[in-house]
Amino acid sequence: VKTTAATETSVSLQKLNIDVQIIGNIATTTMTMTFYNNSSSVLEGELTFPMPDGVSISRYALDINGKMREAVPVEKAKATEVFESIERRRVDPGLLEKVEGNNFRTRIYPLPAKGTRTIIIAYEEELKFGKESALTYNLPLDYNQTIAEFSLKTTVYESLVKPELVQQPDGSFNLDNKGNTYVAEMKKTNYQPQKALSINLPKRSDMPEVQMQKASNGYYFLVNVFPKSQNRPRQWSNQIGIIWDASLSGLQRDIKKELELLGLIIKQKQNLTIQLGLLNNAFKNAGTFNITNGNWDVLKEKLEKVVYDGGTNFSAINATNFGANEYLFFTEGLSTFGKNVVALNKPIHTINSSQKADYSTLKYISLKTGGQFVNLNSSSVNQAFEQLNEEQLQFLGIKNAADVRQTYPSMRVNVNGHLSVAGILSQFSTNIILQFGYGNTVVSEQTVRLDPNAQGLTTIDVSRVWAQKKIAEMDIQYEQNKQDISDLSKQFGIVTRNTSLIVLENLDDYLRYDI
Missing domain, CATH: 3.40.50.410 (von Willebrand factor, type A domain)
Structure with a gap:
């Protein structure tokens, strides 16, 4: 944490709670961090952290008068202007924005003397297909200081094959199954994490995975398939x-x-x-x-x-x-x-x-x-x-797409043992046929059943995953799609290069700045 008007040791991470939820190829990581200001001065804090390629922040909250308040999305330039204007009045704004590369920065003001501030940051990540026919989740936990209160919980939902802990932060951290759900949990005091959490999630090529969620007019869906591919x-x-x-x-x-x-x-x-x-x-x-x-x-x-x-x-x-x-x-x-x-x-x-x-x-x-x-x-x-x-084997598209719309990827993409497709189902249920091949030649097809009764869930926000995939594709031609990206990211609360998340203290400020 970088602070103003103080040494680097003035502010420390006092509490860290990490909650990881994995279903299909989507991992949601939520980090609740409490920072303590050991100095006798009021400070402004700045926390910068890198994210893997393609990952974006989907939640930001800041404690206001002892209660957590969720951030709202706003255009980046406006968010910075509002933050700086309110900061001059010495009240409590919080700002999370995307900076160079895929790095994110949050500014917190004030950090009270001999006091604490708590923030929550969450991000959703599409897991990549690694070695040994498995998706891989990795969470770096190399901290350079002791944390007074540390907790970590990981839940893997609906996994037909037991996940493998490749690396764990502590020997007591083990995945125990409750049916097809696997849970691991640890709590430590005065603990310095130094080892990463790394999990392999084996997948079967003959078993598509589908998650669905009710939309205003139909159902959002997320399909994961694991075709055997070769160049x-x-x-x-x-x-x-x-x-x-x-x-x-x-x-x-x-x-x-x-x-x-x-x-x-x-x-x-x-x-x-x-x-x-x-x-x-x-x-x-x-x-x-x-x-x-x-x-x-x-x-x-x-x-x-x-x-x-x-x-x-x-x-x-x-x-x-x-x-x-x-x-x-x-x-x-x-x-x-x-x-x-x-x-x-x-x-x-x-x-x-x-x-x-x-x-x-x-x-x-x-x-x-x-x-x-x-x-x-x-x-x-x-x-x-x-x-x-x-x-390379490529996903060429959906053969019978009459009942689905706004599917992403909408362009051909290389398939390296795994493909994830999101879209909106107009009907109640249907079969879709995914096509794979080289150039314009189809060499294989895979039929996937979409059925909200069997595949509906509330564990992850499928709509946000769909929005992130759409934004990622529009971002390839950023200048042409700038306004659409801004509108979609604000609708779904996703931080992009031209939108930020902001927390304000007073209702009057939301009204004054039209946020």
């Missing part, structure tokens, strides 16, 4: 389209590396037809090149002589007279005209070699079309070629 060598098409960004910003790209990568692809394929398109303010078909026995000298010379000029207009690209079965798009992803959308419905592999790039747009284009994104800044030419030369 396979990419079968390059005989007809490849190259989209070469010839705008002025192309002078900042590493053309040498890009040509080396293209050369490796052609060397492996040997015989193919390449259609070349040059893109700047407009899109121009620059010729068809028949490659025989890996000889691409004419094409290489053409690319080496490209004159870079003008801006970039992604919306100028279209399939008219530029047909191919897959595309290689060499660009830094910065479209200066029109939308960052490419009107092609075949796999597009986006390849960047510029230090200044729009990574979100490049990833969006490749994900949307079933291609791959390659960053030549962070990988060698050989590594990039290996990445492109391998196809």
Whole structure:
């Protein structure tokens, strides 16, 4: 905890209560922390903590006059302005905001002299599929000070296979089963936690897991399946389209590396037809090149002589007279005209070699079309070629989606032994068919039954999980979706890059600042 007008030892963590609840692939971790101000001065406290990628804070509460008060979501800029305005009046605001990377910061004022303040922070996390066909939960517990009162409780609901404690903070911490629910609990005084809590949750590939929750018009659902997946060598098409960004910003790209990568692809394929398109303010078909026995000298010379000029207009690209079965798009992803959308419905592999790039747009284009994104800044030419030369099993979509809406992911995603899909069911019950494959080819399907009577629960907030998945997908194109992200995060109380959670002391302040 960083404080103002005091040494770092002035404020200590006096009490820590951690409650972990896991159901399916969702873990909800709630931490109740009481801080003690040992100094004789009133202080402002600041606590910064990192979160795993894709995890967001979903609850923040602060003690006001001895009672915990839940925070409300508000635009980030407004929250900061209100906090600083109220702080000057020496009353009790609390603010939780997202800062650089996936780090979160909370500011607490005042921390009374020789007194305490308590905060509650909770976050929901989609667990990742690790080794040995298991989901993995990890909670770092490496503290540099003794905590007067420490407690930890972990509950794993409805698990057909007993979870495995890979690491526990104390030898007394063991998971005991109550039917299909497993519970572990410990309480300590004057305790310094130094070991993490790490749990493996084995899953069966033949058993989909479904959780459902009533919505205003239907049911939210969360489906987890565990398909057996394996990568396979990419079968390059005989007809490849190259989209070469010839705008002025192309002078900042590493053309040498890009040509080396293209050369490796052609060397492996040997015989193919390449259609070349040059893109700047407009899109121009620059010729068809028949490659025989890996000889691409004419094409290489053409690319080496490209004159870079003008801006970039992604919306100028279209399939008219530029047909191919897959595309290689060499660009830094910065479209200066029109939308960052490419009107092609075949796999597009986006390849960047510029230090200044729009990574979100490049990833969006490749994900949307079933291609791959390659960053030549962070990988060698050989590594990039290996990445492109391998196809991962992908989730391609839902076959019969008439009874469901707003399902996420709505784009293709790679499947590494586990897939999580959230959406809204319009009817009372139905079967959905999840499709898996490579590129545009379906190689397997899995039928999942959605039935609120059998799968309804109140243990986790399925609606919030759905909202987090939708926000994560919209965030890929943040600028276009900024307002929608703000509206959704405020509706579901989720902290994002443009929303924060704030606690105010007086009802008058909520009314005054329209919060």
